Amino acid sequence: MHRRTGPGENALEPGAARRAAIWQAAIVVPLALATLLGLVVLWPGESPAGSVPVTAESVxxxxxxxxxxxxxxxxxxxxxxxxxxxxxxxxxxxxxxxxxxxxxxxxxxxxxxxxxxxxxxxxxxxxxxxERDVPLWLLIGAYILVVALVARGKGLAAVAGLALSLAIVVLFMLPALLAGQNPLLVVLVGAGAMMFASIYLAHGISIRTTTAILGTAGGLLVTGLLAVIASDRTNLTGTLSDSALSLTGYGIQLDQILICGMILAGLGALNDVTITQVSTVWELRAANPASTAAQLYRQGMVVGRDHIASTIYTLAFAYVGTALPLLMSAAVIDRTFLDTLATGEIAEEIVRTLVASIGLVLAIPLTTGIAARLARA
Structure with a gap:
């Protein structure tokens, strides 16, 4: 006889839960160890980070x-x-x-x-x-307060995961990239560490969250592969902004940095959709213990398709908002709409949006399929 599980309970029978946990551990534990090893090996000893003074001497x-x-x-x-x-x-x-x-x-x-x-x-x-220190700290305090009041402990855990992820960027990724480490390895290791920190701190360690880890990791790999191919085919160099050009003296491959940015751009949205899809499938299983894996997948993808639509809008509008001055400056030039889209700086934004969106879209059926199989076991 099946027992209906509550929203916070595991929907698997004890024996199946153990088998699912062992299967997941066989994938996730080596992935976590590889991430930890990558952090140790790629951790920058000496880096030009912080070596350039803000002002000239006597100023x-x-x-x-x-x-x-x-x-x-x-x-x-x-x-x-x-x-x-x-x-x-x-x-x-x-x-x-x-x-x-x-x-x-x-x-x-x-x-x-x-x-x-x-x-x-x-x-x-x-x-x-x-001087913006006081307003910024007040805004950060208001953000944490709102999260604590609405989402309570889980929200604060998510903020802690965000803080740890930002620390990984500041203390590891930026110095390692400036030190000349392989950009793709640095961003994959850094993104992996951020993925573990954000998901496990916010949602705890369980079969459900580990399923989301698997889906996010798959989405990151797809995004990385697409970023490499798309950047090469569209001849994006990453050299079109003043901030990028300021890094040329450090021997950094700017096209690789552009690819790294594309991978990181989709990480937050990937975490969002994978957690949502896993939770959706688990709740469907709890509501109807007799559902087959195929039924769970079909029902989960109903939510997934809505999520795809809304998240694509989110990514696209986020990039349009960031690039609005660029779009306005391009609009005043007398050329066709298609020619404007094909200019280097705008093409970078378009490719970044499309690569992150494709990785996101493919991560949803992947995560839903894994979750349906494990929830049904």
Missing amino acids: TLETGVITQIGETDEVGSTEVRMSLTGADMEVPVHVPAEIVANGLDVGDRIEAMFTPAAIGTGTPYIFWDF
Whole structure:
């Protein structure tokens, strides 16, 4: 006689659960060990990360508050004054016209580059950036508070997984890439570590979450393979942005970095859809213990197809929002729509979106199939 399982219970019989766990462990444990070994082997000893000073020697960054913004004259110059932090004095500061026109207000806290050698010119203080520490920390605090109130412990565990994933990017991936390690190996190892951290911390270790790990890993491999092929066929070089060109002096293959970005771009969405599909199949099994694996797969894919549609929109709109200034600058040029899409920088965004979307779409039936088989056992 079958016992109906609750939402948080395992839908497998004890013997089948053990067999499923052993089968999963035979795949996931070597994958986890390979990820750990990759972190150890590829961990950068010496890296140029943090080696370039922010300013030249004798130049310092000073903070202050904007106290006055004058009228812009006919040559586009605006008189701006700020009160220096820790000193009872106001000084003129040179601020680019585009900054004045797009968000500078009296009371804003800014950083200014102070050059002692330029004191005789009358403008030794040059705008560097806004001070954003306090607003950013307040926003982070609000985010954590909302997650804690709505999702409670599981939400906080997911935030912890996100923090650990970002630490992997900052402490491992970026230094390793700058140190000249193989970019594809670095991003696959880093993405694998982020996958384990985010899924297991947020959802715990179980047959269900390990099924999601398998589906995510499969999606990452598909995305990586497609990224390599698509970048080669479309002749994407990764050299079209100023930030990318600034890395040429470190001997980094920018086309490989572009591929790495495509792989990472789909990781978060992959985690989302695989966890959702596994949970859907398990709940269907709990609701109807007599369902066959084929029935579970068909019913799970009903949800999966809706998820595919909504997630594709999410990826596409996210990239459009990021590339909006690029699209606007391309739109003012007199050329056909198709020619505009084929330009290098826009083609990079299109390929990135399509590669991540294809990997995502294929991960859904893969994850659903594995989950249906294991849930039915």
